[in-house]
Amino acid sequence: GGGNASQPANNNNQASNNQPSSGKATVIKLAHMSPELPDDAYHMFALRYKEAIESKTNGRFEVELYPAGVLGKDRELAEGLQYGTVDLAVITSSPMGNFVPAFQTLDLPFLFDNWEHVYRFLESDAAEELYKETESAGIITFGLIARGPRSVTNSGKAIESVEGLKGMKIRVIESSIFVDTFTALGAAPQAMSWGEVFTALQQGTIDGHENSIATINNERVYEVQDNVSLTEHIFAFTTAHASKMFWDTLSAEDQKLFKETAKEITIQISKEQEKAEEDFLGRLKAAGMNIYEIDRAPMREMVNSVYEKFAKSNTDKYFKAIEELK
Amino acid sequence: MKIILSVSNLLDSVIKKIISVLLMIMTVVLFSQIIARYVMGTGLSWSEELVRYMCVWIIFLGATCATKDGSQISVTALDEMLRGIPKKILSIIQMIFAVVYGVLLSWIGFGALEFAKFQKSPNMGVSMGLVYSVIPIAMIIMLIHLVTIFLQKNIAAEEAHE
Amino acid sequence: MSTGMFFALTGGLLIVGVPIAITVGLSSIIYILAEGIKVQIVVQRLFAGVDVTALLAIPFFILAGDLMGKGGIGYRLVRLANRAVGNITGGLAIVAIIVSMFFAAISGSGVATAAAIGGIMIPGMVAAKYDKSFSAAVIASAAPIGVIIPPSISFVQYGVLTGTSISDLYKAGFPAGFIVGGALMLTAYLISKKNGYKGADRLENTHAKSEAAVAADNKYSSKDIIEVLWALGTPFIIVGGVFGGLFTPTESAVVAVVYALLVGLFVFKELNFKNLPEIFMNSALGSARIMFIIANATLFSWVMAYERIPQIIMESMLALSDSKFVLLLIINFILLIAGCFMETGSIILIATPLLLPIMQFLNIDLVHFGIIMTVNTAIGLTTPPFGVCLFTTANVAKLSVQAVASKVWWFLLAMIIALMIITYVPQAILFLV
Numbered sequence: 001g002g003g004n005a006s007q008p009a010n011n012n013n014q015a016s017n018n019q020p021s022s023g024k025a026t027v028i029k030l031a032h033m034s035p036e037l038p039d040d041a042y043h044m045f046a047l048r049y050k051e052a053i054e055s056k057t058n059g060r061f062e063v064e065l066y067p068a069g070v071l072g073k074d075r076e077l078a079e080g081l082q083y084g085t086v087d088l089a090v091i092t093s094s095p096m097g098n099f100v101p102a103f104q105t106l107d108l109p110f111l112f113d114n115w116e117h118v119y120r121f122l123e124s125d126a127a128e129e130l131y132k133e134t135e136s137a138g139i140i141t142f143g144l145i146a147r148g149p150r151s152v153t154n155s156g157k158a159i160e161s162v163e164g165l166k167g168m169k170i171r172v173i174e175s176s177i178f179v180d181t182f183t184a185l186g187a188a189p190q191a192m193s194w195g196e197v198f199t200a201l202q203q204g205t206i207d208g209h210e211n212s213i214a215t216i217n218n219e220r221v222y223e224v225q226d227n228v229s230l231t232e233h234i235f236a237f238t239t240a241h242a243s244k245m246f247w248d249t250l251s252a253e254d255q256k257l258f259k260e261t262a263k264e265i266t267i268q269i270s271k272e273q274e275k276a277e278e279d280f281l282g283r284l285k286a287a288g289m290n291i292y293e294i295d296r297a298p299m300r301e302m303v304n305s306v307y308e309k310f311a312k313s314n315t316d317k318y319f320k321a322i323e324e325l326k
Numbered sequence: 327m328k329i330i331l332s333v334s335n336l337l338d339s340v341i342k343k344i345i346s347v348l349l350m351i352m353t354v355v356l357f358s359q360i361i362a363r364y365v366m367g368t369g370l371s372w373s374e375e376l377v378r379y380m381c382v383w384i385i386f387l388g389a390t391c392a393t394k395d396g397s398q399i400s401v402t403a404l405d406e407m408l409r410g411i412p413k414k415i416l417s418i419i420q421m422i423f424a425v426v427y428g429v430l431l432s433w434i435g436f437g438a439l440e441f442a443k444f445q446k447s448p449n450m451g452v453s454m455g456l457v458y459s460v461i462p463i464a465m466i467i468m469l470i471h472l473v474t475i476f477l478q479k480n481i482a483a484e485e486a487h488e
Numbered sequence: 489m490s491t492g493m494f495f496a497l498t499g500g501l502l503i504v505g506v507p508i509a510i511t512v513g514l515s516s517i518i519y520i521l522a523e524g525i526k527v528q529i530v531v532q533r534l535f536a537g538v539d540v541t542a543l544l545a546i547p548f549f550i551l552a553g554d555l556m557g558k559g560g561i562g563y564r565l566v567r568l569a570n571r572a573v574g575n576i577t578g579g580l581a582i583v584a585i586i587v588s589m590f591f592a593a594i595s596g597s598g599v600a601t602a603a604a605i606g607g608i609m610i611p612g613m614v615a616a617k618y619d620k621s622f623s624a625a626v627i628a629s630a631a632p633i634g635v636i637i638p639p640s641i642s643f644v645q646y647g648v649l650t651g652t653s654i655s656d657l658y659k660a661g662f663p664a665g666f667i668v669g670g671a672l673m674l675t676a677y678l679i680s681k682k683n684g685y686k687g688a689d690r691l692e693n694t695h696a697k698s699e700a701a702v703a704a705d706n707k708y709s710s711k712d713i714i715e716v717l718w719a720l721g722t723p724f725i726i727v728g729g730v731f732g733g734l735f736t737p738t739e740s741a742v743v744a745v746v747y748a749l750l751v752g753l754f755v756f757k758e759l760n761f762k763n764l765p766e767i768f769m770n771s772a773l774g775s776a777r778i779m780f781i782i783a784n785a786t787l788f789s790w791v792m793a794y795e796r797i798p799q800i801i802m803e804s805m806l807a808l809s810d811s812k813f814v815l816l817l818i819i820n821f822i823l824l825i826a827g828c829f830m831e832t833g834s835i836i837l838i839a840t841p842l843l844l845p846i847m848q849f850l851n852i853d854l855v856h857f858g859i860i861m862t863v864n865t866a867i868g869l870t871t872p873p874f875g876v877c878l879f880t881t882a883n884v885a886k887l888s889v890q891a892v893a894s895k896v897w898w899f900l901l902a903m904i905i906a907l908m909i910i911t912y913v914p915q916a917i918l919f920l921v
């Protein structure tokens with residue numbers, strides 16, 4: 001036996017494909033770009049939603065899963081929802097900001113204090129209003145899955161305070177808020193596509209990168225990095241969506257069922273992600289990584305410029321609502 | 327005939343200049359990014375996206391030039407086997423399929439712009455409609471080249487006949 | 489529209505001689521229209537297929553190869569190789585394979601390798617009286633080894649999908665790459681022996697301005713040695729820069745372009761500002777020809793994924809037997825066929841989760857299976873009818889696809905034998921893990 005660590009889920013989608021379809025079932029396509037891992041929030045949602053919808057509708061619907069980006073990456077899946085080539089999709093919240101600018105609010109650094117703050121937002125009217133914003137883009141939003149705060153990894157000398165970030169070549173996602181945040185923190189952010197990151201970290205082309213603890217574990221970053229510094233600079237969210245085209249074919253009762261089922265599962269998975277964070281940190285330690293706590297207070301001050309720039313180009317409605325929930 | 331031929335030739339020479347310049351800009355931008363990382367210790371969020379989109383433009387615009395000079399990569403085994411009339415018929419069949427592709431893709435391409443125009447690119451914030459527009463544009467140019475080639479071949483054939 | 493009709497349409501267009509890009513694109517569009525799938529997806533997939541950072545290596549390595557060729561670096565490198573191994577049977581072919589392996593390992597892209605190395609080695613081999621189609625076939629079959637020898641995005645994708653250590657995959661990837669490379673070298677030697685391919689005493693000049701250098705081909709003056717050092721700077725910068733952590737593999741292509749440009753303009757003075765626009769235009773056009781195929785192939789792959797065609801085919805094939813030996817054979821066969829129609833990344837993403845339960849059932853080491861998958865996808869880059877490395881070398885060598893394909897069969901056979909060794913003798917690759 002060779003493969004160590006976690007084994008992937010036993011393809012539930014494959015099993016159901018083998019079942020003879022009743023002929024009456026409406027087949028719907030649910031896509032996401034994450035690997036088919038049992039602890040992955042995207043895949044967890046896909047598996048549970050499939051099971052719940054199929055059983056709650058007594059097989060009137062059959063949900064086919066398209067994981068691992070086989071139908072496209074986040075931005076492309078959002079387009080697929082607009083076109084109606086995918087019916088349901090689980091995508092990262094950041095790319096949604098290119099379709100609905102208000103979604104960029106969620107990427108603001110140090111916006112959320114902690115998980116409690118996030119839950120208060122998820123249950124607020126502001127969140128529901130934010131979801132409604134996507135309808136004009138032809139996308140229905142069911143809810144947000146909170147995946148946890150993003151932190152920085154590096155190799156060699158550990159980053160134990162914000163000063164440690166100075167001049168560090170940190171890979172960030174290709175987004176101006178991320179680049180601006182790390183510039184404000186004194187680092188040298190490098191926007192690099194994910195495909196190149198593993199090799200770049202291994203060869204030392206970049207000093208480190210930032211990601212949620214779950215992703216650092218699932219994407220096996222611990223194989224090429226020594227340290228995790230808990231900067232918790234930006235909270236990572238995943239969103240569950242339906243295509244408006246598909247949505248409009250559903251009866252009012254089915255719409256309610258689809259929406260409520262999704263909402264239930266997003267909240268459930270968010271809570272599990274919070275618990276899993278400890279477990280993932282434990283696994284990272286077991287894989288040889290050192291974990292460092294880091295004082296976040298001075299960092300919030302340093303990123304004021306990011307907020308100023310954001311306010312010039314976007315609505316501050318959701319930002320204010322989230323601040324009030326502190 | 328003369329008009330379409332000169333339009334086709336003009337488009338071809340302009341496009342060739344555009345793609346050369348795009349490749350030069352791509353080289354300068356990416357090299358500057360590497361230099362910036364070491365000399366100034368900064369990174370750019372938009373450079374990679376700009377270069378990727380430029381590359382996509384080169385591909386679709388370049389495909390029109392390859393259509394014009396018949397240098398698209400294809401399996402030419404049958405072409406080499408045939409002579410005379412059958413060979414001519416074959417080349418007409420090939421052209422018909424290329425025209426069908428160009429017509430369908432320009433139609434689909436214009437339709438897709440409707441969806442894309444409100445979407446912003448992740449880093450530069452330009453409209454994705456603008457970015458995607460290369461596909462219908464390239465297909466229209468490709469169709470102009472195809473029609474020109476078709477007319478040229480047939481007129482040349484008629485003249486030879488006379 | 490049935491799956492059978494979809495493949496028949498694709499095959500038909502290909503045989504008729506419709507350009508390969510239009511063949512796969514048009515049959516996908518027709519299928520999408522026939523099935524009533526929303527057509528907007530066509531534009532998105534064509535775009536997404538080439539809106540990929542790693543693919544930027546292709547235009548830049550094509551440009552680097554062109555600048556090296558026209559700027560005198562290529563000639564000096566080939567001359568050095570000819571001097572070193574020219575009197576050995578198949579010497580230049582073997583050098584071409586080693587250089588391709590080296591270069592491909594770093595660039596990670598079979599297509600970029602085929603373009604850059606093909607542009608330099610094929611003219612060099614032809615100058616040394618090697619058959620042109622044979623020379624192109626050597627490059628077409630050696631270039632894909634880059635996905636087997638680390639670093640390799642395929643291993644990262646597979647490792648994440650299966651929970652296998654990427655470092656272990658890397659450790660097994662090296663010997664696997666050398667087994668495949670070794671099989672190719674042996675084949676190149678045997679074919680060269682049969683046909684009497686040897687290096688020339690004097691290399692026919694392939695570059696106008698190097699006339700004087702050619703006259704003194706058997707001697708290396710101190711000036712020549714300095715020039716060779718400048719020429720060797722290119723591979724040195726690419727390899728050293730990537731492994732030294734100065735830049736990513738994609739960025740190394742840009743650095744190679746700038747280096748070749750500077751050396752060609754100011755050291756060898758064989759480039760000038762007047763001929764640069766044409767070089768850039770040719771490289772842009774060459775990239776467009778190849779990447780237009782990749783764009784359309786992505787659409788084709790998407791249709792297959794959307795309609796679950798690979799799943800349906802695999803499930804029916806795997807039901808044929810439950811013997812470990814036979815199943816492995818079937819899996820290799822399916823993956824090779826998939827390689828004829830789909831690109832590397834799509835195969836790994838779709839086939840890995842499907843085959844994983846079978847691997848666990850057969851108790852096959854997951855590192856071992858990752859290598860089997862990757863070697864299969866690598867071979868797929870060269871197998872006719874659809875092999876992008878095949879198209880790329882045909883394009884740089886200015887030969888027809890079938891001319892290269894006609895000489896590639898022996899090399900494919902060698903790669904398949906290597907694959908069988910890797911499949912049935914796991915110790916051959918797992919000894920470092």
Ligand code: NA
Nearest residue numbers: 593634637639
């Ligand atoms: Na490699």
Ligand code: NA
Nearest residue numbers: 827828868874
């Ligand atoms: Na192939």
